[in-house]
Amino acid sequence: MEKRAEEAARRWLADQGVRRARDGWVSDDKPETLLTANQVAHSWAGDVFAEDLDPADQVRLAFGLLDLLDEYWITCEIRFANEGAEGPLPADELWDGYRQRLEADRDAEAVTYSLWVDWFEDHETSATAFAEVLGHDIDRVVVERSEALLRRARRVLECSGPVRWTVKEPSYRTAMRLPTLHAAVFRGVLASFHDVYGDLEPAAALSLLGRLDLPTDTQHLAELRHVLAAGHKNHYRSPGAWDDAVRCSAAGTPRRREQASCRPD
Template sequence: MDTQAREDARRWLAEAGVTQVGDDTWLDGDAPDARLTADDVARSWAGQAFTDERLDRAGQLRLAFGLLDLLDAYWVTCEIRFADQDPSGPLPPGALWDGYRQRLEAPETGDAVTCSLWVDWFEDRKTAATAFAEVLGHDIHRLRNDPSDPLLRRARRVLECSGPVPWPVKETAYGIAAHVPALHPALFRALLGSYHDVHGDLEPQAALDLLSRVALPPDTAHLAQLRAVLAAGHRNHHRDPHAWDAARRPRP
């Protein structure tokens, strides 16, 4: 989280007459009897960040990230993506992905950031490879020699929402994560998501090989079932929903 960007966003809203009066309660001076949630504010104002002509494109993006820090509303990330795909876009890629990386490395980050990666950037085949490389792939090799806490936090969060990323794009990162015990629970959830997500993607044998290198308690929920469906060659839960149920039933 960028504290300065958050406070700049708060001042920007206040200039427009929008002020916070409670934990999740906001007041719009143009409608003093109405109370707004953070999501209401995001839907009304996040898009306006990209029309503020006092700011260049990088400044508009920084303002939008400040609104994200302030409101923790998924809709802000939607407006960021809309602006990137707008005919006047794309947004400055350095500032865009620096913004995501910074929030993924923070000790605390809102669900909006990882939700945005998962359902927008990673599920879209046109953006999945670039997004995954920017938020983790380019830096994954540093985990072998520099497993700093911020990088581990980023890697953990990205892995856990990376199910929709095409297997060839993420396989190397998954393989390196298998060498980092601190990432084993996140890697397991990544493999589980790669199997269960509607848009999940994996190669069964390669995923099974990785799973064999993940150190987890043997009674970890869904571990045995995942091994069974991968060993049977299943690629995705939604291609054969009965396979998971069959793997869950005890053998006679």
């Protein structure tokens, strides 16, 4: 499916006079100027949604461009079109496009970054976005356990920090049924504390951490437990709390931590 979408995008760009050349791209208008993938994305991706195509085909073509160019800007154009005068885009095609790329055995940084900053950090869209890319079928993930589904789950969990705790906690708890997802759940909770828009409930998050099977030397585990035990919800709303936790973790033994006044408040 993705390969077909990529080939369709390549043909569409060729129709616009844009083609691969050497280590970049060139246009018929300026064949002597080598363009980067980012420049191609900024110059042509928005035109996809001006094509005389069914909206679902426009979405598929845009995701094909994303496969071809691997540039975050294309996801911006997708969201602009979704929020524009002709929007919203067909939800089935929109979210299926995200799910397919989250499941693919290839780099998904542009997709996960888009979820994080464009959909999850906006509380008007985060609940819907999270449900579409994981929440609705987390039970299927833990039952089927296919590599593709697990890959999607890991990627979504790890960038889910800004999603409201009440929205994501059920999926976190379901994901905990699979030890292979425990590290991703941990990173999700860690991001929930550190992201400027992160959201968590300290007591519930601490309880969840206590049920994760993680190596005892997991980086930042001790510090995260400390700030949660002290009732802190977010790095930016509790200035200095994380630095205190780092100091206390470095203090070493329980006696030394007590001497350093490192008991949670």
